[in-house]
Amino acid sequence: MKILKRLVISLVITMWLFSSEIHAKPASYEVFVDGIACPFCAYGIEKQLDKLGGIREMRTDVASGVIRLTVDGSVTLNEKDVRKAVENAGFSLTGFIAHDVK
Amino acid sequence: MNSGSSVLRSRASFIAALWGCVLIDAQAAPITFNTALPVAAEEFVFRLQIKTGETKEERGLPRRQVKASAVVSVLGYGLTPDLTVFAVLPYVDKRLDLVGPNRKASGLADISLFTRYTVYKNNMRGKTFRVAPFLGIKLPTGSDDEKDGIGKLPVGLQPGSGSEDLFGGVILTYQTLAWQFDSEVRVDVFNEGNDVEKGNKISFSVSFQYRVWPEDLQEEVSGFLYLVLESEFSHQRKDRFSGVSNNDSGGNRWLIAPGIQYVTWRWVAELSVQLPVNERLNGKTLETNYVINGGFRWNF
Secondary structure (H helix, E strand, O other): OHHHHHHHHHHHHHHHHHHHHHHOOOEEEEEEEEOOOOHHHHHHHHHHHHOOOOEEEEEEEOOOOEEEEEEOOOOOOOHHHHHHHHHHOOOEEEEEEEEOOO | OOHHHHHHHHHHHHHHHHHHHOOOOOOOOOOOOOOOOOOOEOOEEEEEEEEEEEEOOEOOOOOEEEEEEEEEEEEEEEOOOOEEEEEEEEEEEEEEEEOOOOEEEEEEOOEEEEEEEOOEEEEEOOEEEEEEEEEEEEEOOOOOOOEOOOOEOOHHHOOOOOOOEEEEEEEEEEEEOOEEEEEEEEEEEOOEEOOEEOOOEEEEEEEEEEEEEOOOOOOOOOEEEEEEEEEEEEEEOOOEEOOEEOOOOOEEEEEEEEEEEEEEOOEEEEEEEEEEEEEEEOOOOOOEEEEEEEEEEEEO
16 A cells, blocks of 8 residues: 555656656747857857757857757756857857746 | 989979978868868867879970879867867878889878967957967878889888978968958978978968858858868978988979868868969979869868
């Protein structure tokens, strides 16, 4: 009986966690970068941002220097880490906007 | 110094000039020399270049012409966003056409290691301006003792030089979304190997790359197509053989290289042809006919 009780509780917690994960709204960010002037260089920035983890989708607009990120709902990016990633690629962060972040 | 050894020694000068632009890094544009564009920290860039060239053929007796090809591998690694290290390893194939049996050799040439550091950068929206000095060493890892049926091959035909040589300079890069300009000043200091000391060399190179496609930039872009025009001016002092100056070596060369380059997110493909504009070479040094450079670069 005790074992069954524990099993039910574990199952409920697991289902709640899973439910939170799949129903969590993904957050999106806009990252403004100076210095990008060709696709080959932009790829270097994308690799550095990808190392932050949780990136679902990344689209770089080379013409405007804006990188649009969509991340998992459980992930929150902060400007400091994003700035570090952009600088590691050899470029400069000039703006950081978070959308739909709880 | 007899005419036979003079001919062979002028070959060495041409081959030295041909390989003067072997030392290239792995980043995007230019095609025949370095750029100051960054390699991201803890990331690699790889470049593979195929070069083939020949001297102008001198008809009559003695007929002489040099043909040479190389496959050059370059690996760059970003230690930091500003400091990058490179290793360059060529595989060469050289041929000397003379009256009588032709002579040839192939194999791994000397490896070069160099570092590049960005001392100044100004990132702007859609543009970047950078200044980066570089410093390197060429190590005598290539074979310098190749033989054929006649005997030991002349120094200029050997895959390796037998000498440790130093090189360095500074690169300036200004890149915009529409075009890019690179320039490089470079000095090569050659030491003695196998009783041969090539003349020290200074060169000044510029490259202009203009984007011709796409005409208008949309948010989704697969790649850029550039037309490229490069120019190299070099001055090289005379070689010395066993301490004696070789009058059939050294001089001034001015080469131009029209080319084309396609740049995507992960790779770059490029092709150019170096042609002589003006060569004022000492003595019987053979002049350049052409050098074709083709290559790929990968971000990984």
